[in-house]
Amino acid sequence: MPTGPSALPSIASLPARVGETVTLEGWLYNKRDSGKIRFLVFRDGSGYVQGVVVKKEVPEEVWAASGAVTQESTVRVTGVVRSDPRQPGVVELGVTDLSVLSLCHDWPITPKEHGVDFLMSQRHLWLRSARQVAVLKVRSEVESAIHDFYYSRGYTRVDSPILTPAACEGTSNLFETQYTEDEKAYLSQSGQLYLEPAAAALGKVYCFGPTFRAEKSKTRRHLREFWMVEPEVAFLEIDGLMDLAEEFVKELTGRILDRRREELKRLERDPAVLEATCAKPFPRIDYRDAIEILKGKGFPVSFGDDLGGDEETALTEGFDTPVMVTRYPISIKAFYMQPDPKDPEVVLGLDMLAPEGYGEIIGGSQRIHDHDLLLSRIEQHQLPLEAFQWYLDVRKYGTFPHSGFGMGLERFTAWMCGVPHLRECIPYPRMLYRIYP
RNA sequence: UCCGCAGUAGCUCAAUGGUAGAGCAUUCGGCUGUUAACCGAAGGGUUGUAGGUUCGAGUCCUACCUGCGGAGCCA
Known part of the structure; x- marks a missing residue:
């Protein structure tokens, strides 16, 4: 020992x-x-x-x-x-x-209540409190379980770059930095595009690292810097992807229940929902059916609308496991998602919504593997073709169906812990207007 | 960026337009089984900033600053 x-x-x-x-x-x-x-x-x-x-x-x-x-x-x-x-x-x-x-003098964090602003300004000291220690131990357990899950299934970890030359999707929410005197670089928003070529090399791959989104989001479900795990699998299609996502979430949840009971107890987290998540199959709902369900609940939604936080919560109501929603309209999803051959208005995308109002923890899809279809989608989205030439090469040289998803570590950890705000689920949160300490 | 809320002691909060207060923390005293221990005492304030209304502003008005919550977007 x-x-x-x-x-x-x-x-x-x-x-x-x-x-x-x-x-x-x-x-x-x-x-x-x-x-x-x-x-x-x-x-x-x-x-x-x-x-x-x-x-x-x-x-x-x-x-x-x-x-x-x-x-x-x-x-x-x-x-x-x-x-x-x-x-x-x-x-x-x-x-x-x-x-x-x-001897410690004037320790600022007393056993009584404190406000968010004060605690965030003292984050480096707040970490010592029992609740924060418990959350960080759960987070670390999740990270370790993620690696164990993929390693035990023959995946190769492929680290995607953090400095990238261009956007994966859109450019408005990228952090920009000077790369050379006359060249810009951007902090990565996703490793996916780099994983797809790696899947052609190694079959089953995943990446796990920090991700940066410069969106002006000010909600409890957003961070500007967060950690995302992204598997990408060759010859895997949408149904297999859903199986993978469900198996993944079940295994991580079971690991927390096995090894972090003490922390859940300290966080006053009722384990019932987590136990149900391990035991029961996750409902799978087509987007078209989801719209009908939401209409029945009084939401003014129709085909083509994206689902907001309230809609997501309404869809998971009555379930004590995550819910997967699939086959979203092509118009509201990313350019690389594979259209459904049986229903060309929708793509073979997947969102997994955690119960209890925790929202989207996983987003993924089957990717377009046909070269000409992908080319036309890039053109429709008016993306710079030269920047995506290497990405198109994956389809040019021995193309293959493949799928993958991304899971936000902090969102998953928040749900495990029953903590309402993502800022407690990362040691040093980076949020709009707050980058100290 | 937009909508809403807030800013008073180190911290969390009170205070009808009329004397700025409590709990915790700190210091001192008491208590042999406490669990955010308890009991007693003390110190601690330019009420976010600038202007305005008023005999009188923490309180009402205007602007600004800071923070929080939410929306869009997403993990």
């Missing part, structure tokens, strides 16, 4: 050490003082443990240190691990020695 940089045991390991005397290093999370007995809650990143300091049982200087120590001071503490008779399965530390390594 490898140890960290310090050979000291972690708080997380204490339940297996009942009866032992251990020394820990960490921070003071909270303190309750009751005359001749003090309760100090320590944290070290792996967990939390309550230390009990009794005046007549410790040397005078240890008692003094336990009184002087403040929230977020760094400490080295020694004590006996014992089960807490009031909470079975939980341990506490009978403190025998305590030294303050660094």
Whole structure:
């Protein structure tokens, strides 16, 4: 079992050490003082443990240190691990020695409520709070599960570039940067176009990295910098893509339920919906049927309209799993999506909507594999042909049907955690008018 | 960009146009089983900025700044 940089045991390991005397290093999370007995809650990143300091049982200087120590001071503490008779399965530390390594003054984040503006300005410190720690652990678990999912199925990870010469879709929401003296570059909005040639090389590929959208979005479901995982699979068509998306979401959700129960509990996340997601098939609804359902619910929508947040929430009502909507009108979707041969007004696209109002977590499609059809779509969208010549080459040299999707890591994490706003689901959120810290 | 809401102590919020207040945090005191511990005391303010109305403005009006929520777009 490898140890960290310090050979000291972690708080997380204490339940297996009942009866032992251990020394820990960490921070003071909270303190309750009751005359001749003090309760100090320590944290070290792996967990939390309550230390009990009794005046007549410790040397005078240890008692003094336990009184002087403040929230977020760094400490080295020694004590006996014992089960807490009031909470079975939980341990506490009978403190025998305590030294303050660094006394913390004026810690700004108190145990009471704070406003969003204040917390966001203190994001680097806010990260230490129990709720943020839990969310970041879930996020990390999701990231790890993503790699495990694809690796175990024979996918090759292909890192797509972050600096790109032109837009994938439109140019109004790109971050621009100077590449050379007379050439611009743009931060990537998607790795998809680069994955398609890679799928011709490796068959099954995926990329996972940061994505940048300079949209003027100011909602809880948008970030300007977010992480997206994108699989792209050769010879996979729309029905197989839907199977892949469902299997993917089921596996990630199951992984969180298996390994992050503690964090879900701390976040007061009811696991019922996540358990249903693992157990039940996801409904698959054609866009045309979705429009009829929405009309029945009183929405003034007709064929050709895109679905807004309220419509998405209405469609998922009554389901405790994600819902997949397919076959959107060709007019509202990207140029590269494959038209349905049986219904040329729609494309073989797929959106997966999370339940409970969390909205779109996956968007994907079968791609156009016919060279001339793709060429005509590029022309219809008035995209610069020379910029897409390499993309057309995928169809020119041994073309093949293929499909892929993108899943937003923060949106998925937000849904897992039951956290309403994406800003808590990434360590340092980048939002409109906010790039500090 | 558009629509709506807000800005008062370090933080979260009160205050009919008439003496600027509470809780938490901080400091001091009390308490041997606390769980956002509790009890007592103290310090802490140019009410976002600039102008205006009024005998009198935190409160009403105008402009600006900052933030929040939502829309469009999307993951």
